[in-house]
Amino acid sequence: MIALSRGCSNLKSISLWLNLQRYHNEATTxxxxxxxxxxxxxxxxxQILDLKFVGCSPDWPSEIGFTQKGFLVLIQSCPIRVLVLHRANFFDDDGMKALSSSPNLETLELIRCEAVTDAGMRFIAHAPCLSNLTLRVCHEVTDVGVAELGHADKLVFGH
Structure with missing residues (x-):
């Protein structure tokens, strides 16, 4: 991936499925x-980043090999307009707070992101360009968190 990144100055979209089922006997990817x-x-x-994690154990952040800090460096260094996170349990409310100041983020999809809570919704409601938000099976986001999103005039909610 590092070698690929050296030749990707024009790369605009990445979609990665990290299947950790085969890594359960190893420490990280x-x-x-x-x-x-x-x-x-x-x-x-x-501009487009889509990360999907498959086959993760409940304590899986130790299995993935990178941290939320590293992930946020990428998000803050690139003009990410579309971010899709599927089972990204390394990503939590602090990550949502960092995303809320992302000047280019227009679309955010969170699918089975269990570490995002109502507090994260409060932060993301203030993202300057966010107009499309999809939440699917994010069990820690309740009606209280969804109500926080009512303050964001630009949002169109996905199902």
């Missing part, structure tokens, strides 16, 4: 913060 930093440095036109 080879996708690390260093990989994310390389993408942030070399892929400055990246």
């Amino acid at each position: 080879s996708f690390t913060d260093i990989t994310l930093y390389a993408l942030a440095l070399n892929c400055r036109k990246l």
